[in-house]
Amino acid sequence: MGRLDIGDVSGYYLHAAELKAEKTITLSDYIAQANREAVNAGQPFGCAVVKRRMKGVADGYVVRDVRTDARLMNRLRDMEEALKDADFDRWFDIDEEHREAA
Known part of the structure; x- marks a missing residue:
């Protein structure tokens, strides 16, 4: 407070x-x-x-707000790209899991 x-x-x-x-x-x-x-x-x-x-x-x-959401989406994009570059198989498994949950 x-x-x-x-x-x-x-x-x-x-x-x-x-x-x-x-x-x-x-x-x-x-x-x-x-x-x-x-x-x-x-x-x-x-x-x-x-x-x-x-x-x-x-x-x-x-x-x-839109500004905050854009920063969050940019962070998500950047982190996904970093994971994809570092460990494609792990990225693929996580991506598939989240697509199935939707």
Whole structure:
């Protein structure tokens, strides 16, 4: 809490996560708060986890601004390329596993 808040939950990989369950949703406020808390927490990304009314948490939303999402996607691309270069077979197995899960 306070000026140097670091997010509502730890363990959301690479993120400061701001959890919200409110009647009125104000995404811009949530994202601004999450981004400030990511800086405070030393995490590269901030996000808001927004619970839908009358639904379980798993039916909620994870929200980032476009700038943050682009940085996350670029990191994912770069890490995948690095893994593919270092160990193609391992990359292939992981890629196949995630495609099947979708």
